[in-house]
Amino acid sequence: MGKNTVPCVLNNDLKTQIMKAKILVVGAGGIGCEILKNLSLSGFQDIEIIDLDTIDVSNLNRQFLFRKEHVGKSKAVVARESILTFNSTINVKAYHDSIFNPEYGVNFFKQFSLILNALDNRAARNHVNRMCLAADIPLIESGTAGYSGQVELIKKGVTQCYECQPKSQQRSFPGCTIRNTPSEPVHCIVWAKHLFNQLFGEEDPDQEVSPDTEDPELKKDGTFTETESGNVKRTSTRQWAQEIKYDPEKLFNKFFQDDIKYLLSMENLWKTRKPPVPISWEKSIKQVDGSSDKEIANSVDMQIWSLSKCSQVFADTVSILKEELGTIAGNIIPAIATANALIAGLVVLYAFRVLQDEFQKCPAIYLRQKSVYSRVILATDNDLQKANPNCYVCSSKPLVNVFVNVNNMTVNEFENEILKNTLNMVAPDVILDGKGVVVISSEAGETEVNNNKKLSELGIIDGSILKADDFLQSYELTININHYEAKEKDDPLFKFIANPAELKAKQDGVENGTAVKMDDDSKKESSNENEDDDDNDLVFVDNDFPQASSSKRRKLNPSVEDDDLILLEELVD
Template sequence: MTTVTSLPHSLSESTRELIPKSKVLVVGAGGIGCEVLKNLALSGFEDIEIIDLDTIDVSNLNRQFLFRKEHVGKPKAAVARESILSYNPNIKIKAYHDSITSQDYGVNFFKRFILVLNALDNRGARNHVNRMCLAADVPLIESGTSGYSGQVELIKKGVTQCYECQPKAPQKTFPGCTIRNTPSEPVHCIVWAKHLFNQLFGEEDPDQDVSPDTEDPEAKVNGEHSVTETGNIKRTSTRQWAQEIKYDPAQLFDKFFKTDIEYLLKMENLWKNRKAPVPLSWKEYASYEGDNNEEENSVRTTDMQVWTMSKCAKVFSDTVSILKEELSGKSFLVWDKDDKPAMDFITACANIRAHIFSIPTKSRFAIKSIAGNIIPAIATANAMIAGLVVLHAFRVIIQEFEKCPSIYLRKKSIHSKFVLASDKQISKANPTCYVCSPKPFVNVFVNVEVMTVKEFETEVLKKHLNMVAPDAVLDGKGMVVISSEEGETEANDNKKLNEIGIVDGSILKCDDFLQNYELTVAINHYEAKNKEDPSFKVVANPEDLKAKEPLNAVESETKNGVEAKDVDSDDDLMIMDDDQEDPPEEDPQEGSSKRRKLNPPEDEVDEDLCIIES
């Protein structure tokens, strides 16, 4: 056991006096979080609080050194606290096994700390902590790594730019017809499997329909369907149909891997220059017997080996039954890469579909890495970034903010032999930022005759503008159109915006009580001319309104996401598991497909994942 008896001698006397008195919050106990906690404890910080929602997984053990095999399944925050106390039993450390976005952690909670250290794995939580620290006027040190790269950045209200001052790259997307009709890479099958999970057990989304896409331009002859109308699949709710057949695995299997594939084969145009898929039936693979020479549940057999089709069929059947029971009494399930039945379901479905389309199948471990957007984690990078985080912390507690420029870790420097480089000075706030500017304001271009109030709340306010529990009042009329109070404005949910008086030129005063955040939204009526155009557009910078083309002809890369060849990063910084392959290249056949975008694997990443800005 190591016990700290004195503070680092290289620090100034004023810093050495303040460190034991400084109360700090660490958000995240993953790869970087473990290193940061260790550094804080060994540097003399005596009042630390740690919050993390996750539990410990076997895949964490190769780099999150505060955890051991016996800790698997336990809360990260609690185990991290116990481990840190072994480094320094004299400190006060409190752990929360909870989400930082919970309403239990409002502005007053953040005001208790002199400093907040982010070690998060997703953009949504980062956005939230950024806003909470701005509202509480508490310095935030943001950090993250991606393989051999990393970044440390100070965020201080009125001094530096905030986390949302600069736009982040959109998540990688794929054309819907590629996912439904013509997959050519493992990632396409994995995205399809995740969509199937949501259709059967998760929150249903029409854009994630897994049935063959009859609107695929390649499937048409002279503009008409290449199959007769009587042959078209009847579009019904997958969830409703599954419930009607009581989630019978045989019928589900035949529907998705036989009937739908046979229907695709009728679209003859699709297979002129591609290898046609081969339908599979339940009877072919219904009988499965495990290998008697090794344990069925061993890590090597379950995670590292590529499953046979017979095993995939067996796992498909088993997980359907398990997930059906878990769904009982709930509206929907949320897919989690660390939930075994859910991950097994994705692995089985993705591999069966890959086999059908002559695509290489993958191990459960490899599929988890792709489905969870996991980038291989480098323990050394985590340690270096965590060290820089605490060096920044020393300067922050004595309010030397100007001495905390952003620092970048790179595998190879272009201009020198050094792997660490920093900005010459701190980055100033973006004057048009809709989060930290004095009077946050955005223009929202939306079809007020089509979008419903609920869609506006979910897609615009929550997903795009990152609010957690928004309220919206129609300026001039004082009418509350969206309320965070349950049931208060439920009657408005399915009404079109213009039906409740939100028209071109309307002004909405929006606020999020939890984030202590207010925003003025100007509504502009906008009609998409074709399917490629986005359903809405948010413009914060007035200069962006001076477009070279009308908004109805938005350039392709600014629509529903970047092209499939762009980097697939959940955030600016991300970290990953070791044996991840290089990101798949763009399907050369996608260029002629319908450019409707569908989300790839959800923005879930392994514990260390963060975002890194080049």
């Protein structure tokens, strides 16, 4: 065992396993840095690190392998250099790259004894999950959000996989509803969130807030004519705001007057809806609304603001945020260094167990904030979670039922929205079963002619079966196509169901064998805008991991008599 390590607390068998093990750490961020420090100080001799990112100044408060002088450099490369200073005898390899790169195929994964995920997005987690299943290498998955966190072992044939339980998606809405016809309070909140990002956060062209001239409703009959205020172009909101130096009055007039006037010129939108009323800065700020500024029940927290007060708050907020543009954190819940350290400690303790084939001693473990209801901050499931026999990833014959309008959806949309964004394939090949038609090929250019064809033009109709194959992930999926027509504008473009029992229940409820009714849960599963969760630790623990098992729920809501913190000896025994 290398010098500078503390091997004396480990038994001989474990020491031998540690010396022999080759470990891949995916992600060298908050948790990744802690894991790498623990691995190197525990005597691991063969470590590989992959991370696509470079070091940002905002990482320095918790990613302790990085210093100020490293800002702008590769995380993987600097993490390697830093752990070599703890123990120079380690064989460490760094890849400044994405784990999605086809170079990291099944054979790459097969060389490792164990993979440790320290990622921050679901797409990459799903991908590593599939690669580990294909390579039959155990994976320890982990994550934190603020004071909460989780560690889970994923081992083919022993535990459930990362995708066994449907994850609740952040509910998303068609962009044109948000931009043109928000009708529920939540639409306005999403609009405001998008506006914030366009002005002060991470700019994203998909989150433009100006009117959407691509709204399908506009095309129903005729066109709309541009009014004098029709000078509102879908240029970058950020660029425009910078040009006008974040002048609050100009911003206000654009969002609440000019854009609204422009929307009113889209006459089709208002045939069945109440049209919005434009508000100008001048009028709004002068408006005195005596009745609505009153305090409710003398509470300082509950007041109805008048229009003038709202406008003033808008202007004040813009001015404050404009000054602090450079320091606004991306996440509302800050990453907590101690939570990362605790979780990374548990990851390496579980790694010890996995190396000794003690899988049964690795039930999922949860870190949560101590509260008045519970003194437990670390809780485990009683047992390993069993695989879902209907999992469309790890079952022996993965299958999904996809509900889609075969006359409207193009092959290109099918590939991007459904196969890649939703079913998380990377480079799928798809054939129409029984007909030998190659619908999608992963070879560049081979099926380009199909891209803009509707599915039905290629003979894909209700009842068709597609065979999708992702060579990189060694993953084959049977897709049963069900024709479905959205009834409401806000209905999802498509949905999918993996569990045949759920499918049967839905079909029983179908009238005249036509479209399947969409319920709220199924809307959550299917989404054409569901990439929101990328790099978002905020929703991770609640939404990204499989639903808590009943044992977890019991553990997470223990009565006050329950034991305090799980003792660490229990975990290291």
